[in-house]
Amino acid sequence: MEIYRARSSALWGWVAIAIGAVVAVVHVSSVGFAYAHGGLGLGAALALFGWAAFLRPHVAAGEDRVEFHNVTQVATVPFARLSDLGTRWSLEAVGDDGRTVGAFAAPAPGASASRRHERAAEGGSIDKAEYARAGDVPGTPSGDAAALVHEAWDAWRAAGGATGGEGPSIVRTLDWVGATAVAAGTILAIWGLFF
Known part of the structure; x- marks a missing residue:
């Protein structure tokens, strides 16, 4: 099968993952690991959403x-x-x-x-x-x-x-992989915002 994925999708996917990592690292370094659930949850959610929405979707011609x-x-x-x-x-x-x-x-x-x-x-x-x-x-x-x-x-x-x-x-x-990533990202975002 030949696969097509837009270059812009790869760019936006990696940007989302990078921003998620930066959010997590900055938050952990500023509040300490004991109180880092907000930044870790939101950073991981952003990275998962970027991966699921931009890096996974593709067109495959068989x-x-x-x-x-x-x-x-x-x-x-x-x-x-x-x-x-x-x-x-x-x-x-x-x-x-x-x-x-x-x-x-x-x-x-x-x-x-x-x-x-x-x-x-x-x-x-x-x-x-x-x-x-x-x-x-x-x-x-x-x-x-x-x-x-x-x-x-x-x-x-x-x-x-x-x-x-x-x-x-x-x-x-x-x-199932994409649905699980979206569900996990949603749970992580809620955890990061409210708990």
């Missing part, structure tokens, strides 16, 4: 399916049931039954990047027919993830993959 590993769930879409990919808010898979799932790891560009895309399309440096949205453009998280999925999907079709199937097109399962 030989016959795409998986969106979000914060607390994994959504699997077989290529046989995939009908389209969108990039309005993030990379979004659309199943043949109309169900959709977005990828937390591949957000679409913000407003300023969208305005630059419009100016580039008007100036002729970007083909508006090929890149209808700013999120479709290579170099953006949603564009890069979409290219990865399109490449795997095209290879699957070239190998003779047949479309259709039974049941829902998108199967969602709980990601």
